[in-house]
Amino acid sequence: MTEEIPSGIDPADRPLTRLMSSALLMHAVAALVELGVVEELADGPRSAADVARNVHASERGLTVVLRAGAAAGMVAEPLPGRFALTAAGRRLRVDEPGSRRDLVRMYTDGAFLPAWSRLAPAVRAGVSAIEVHTGRPLFTYLEERPDAAALFNTAMDGSIAVEPVLRNIDLAGTERVVDVGGGEGALLAAVLSRHPEAEGLLFDLPHVVATAAPLLRERGVADRCTVVGGSFFDRVPPGADVYLVARVMQNWPDEEAVRILRTLREAMHHSSRLLIIGHLPGPDGASPFIQAMSLYMFVLYGAPLRTVAEYDDLFARAGLTLHRVHRVDDAESTLEVRRA
Numbered sequence: 001m002t003e004e005i006p007s008g009i010d011p012a013d014r015p016l017t018r019l020m021s022s023a024l025l026m027h028a029v030a031a032l033v034e035l036g037v038v039e040e041l042a043d044g045p046r047s048a049a050d051v052a053r054n055v056h057a058s059e060r061g062l063t064v065v066l067r068a069g070a071a072a073g074m075v076a077e078p079l080p081g082r083f084a085l086t087a088a089g090r091r092l093r094v095d096e097p098g099s100r101r102d103l104v105r106m107y108t109d110g111a112f113l114p115a116w117s118r119l120a121p122a123v124r125a126g127v128s129a130i131e132v133h134t135g136r137p138l139f140t141y142l143e144e145r146p147d148a149a150a151l152f153n154t155a156m157d158g159s160i161a162v163e164p165v166l167r168n169i170d171l172a173g174t175e176r177v178v179d180v181g182g183g184e185g186a187l188l189a190a191v192l193s194r195h196p197e198a199e200g201l202l203f204d205l206p207h208v209v210a211t212a213a214p215l216l217r218e219r220g221v222a223d224r225c226t227v228v229g230g231s232f233f234d235r236v237p238p239g240a241d242v243y244l245v246a247r248v249m250q251n252w253p254d255e256e257a258v259r260i261l262r263t264l265r266e267a268m269h270h271s272s273r274l275l276i277i278g279h280l281p282g283p284d285g286a287s288p289f290i291q292a293m294s295l296y297m298f299v300l301y302g303a304p305l306r307t308v309a310e311y312d313d314l315f316a317r318a319g320l321t322l323h324r325v326h327r328v329d330d331a332e333s334t335l336e337v338r339r340a
């Protein structure tokens, strides 16, 4: 019988110890992606020595990182020194549908990570940490940094929970869907694939829609999807049955959010539906994940997540009215909105 060894950690320190461990292990996961180790392990267990040779890394360093990756649940070590991807680790593979690879890269990339060290001054100033760090709001910064923009856009492509959104919204009979601030069109492509009779229009900033064609072609919807560059502060293409606005309203403080809603209202006809998709804190408070998302929104955009009641105020100011809420815990919820 083995004797249970008591933990040396004071119970009062456990929450902080857990928190610091997760923050550190995240970097090991990012290194496994960046070094190409995730792809090396795609076909089954391999020894650290073998993988180290292929990715031009030191065996000692790689073993430390792989064991940290095991502590994070991304790899397993079935035999000493041999490693395999877990189900969670396979989600980091480049060819995995809905791959989380670029999301992990974005969390830890040098274009975004240093902003976190500016959180306290951002809180003092009431602006995003990105703005404190780079001197500009995120979307201006991305226009000037094509490398960071490419990473942001692919991270968005792979990070929206498409299935719960499609399950919760009834698009039967919809002929024309416009995705406003739709990025490279991952959500719109999923909607068009599910509804072969519908036509789509992808609307986003010109430099963003300029890189959308490969994704739309690869998902087989390019022939039913028009791509238009522009700003939703100026105008939105008119007359669609459904407007998708996914993870956009949560990027803007109230004044800008109302301006976007007003241009959307101008574009809508009397029976158009506006579907606002994003994380939604619950009426009884938010889960730790939603709190973390709200914090992330503040770091990137200077605007935390809104509750339904807070959205309702904005809709009233823009001449819109909330019809239905499709709540999904810890993933994207949908607010169904019409002209008042």
Ligand SMILES: C[S@@+](CC[C@H](N)C(=O)[O-])C[C@H]1O[C@@H](n2cnc3c(N)ncnc32)[C@H](O)[C@@H]1O
Pocket (backbone or CB within 6 Å): 139, 156, 157, 160, 180, 181, 182, 183, 184, 186, 187, 203, 204, 205, 208, 230, 231, 232, 233, 245, 246, 247, 248, 251
């Ligand atoms: C957080 S991303 C969400 C992208 C996509 N809807 C999704 O859920 O994956 C916000 C999007 O808003 C776009 N955006 C920012 N400012 C914009 C503007 N003035 N006009 C149109 N789109 C804009 C960004 O380029 C970006 O693609």
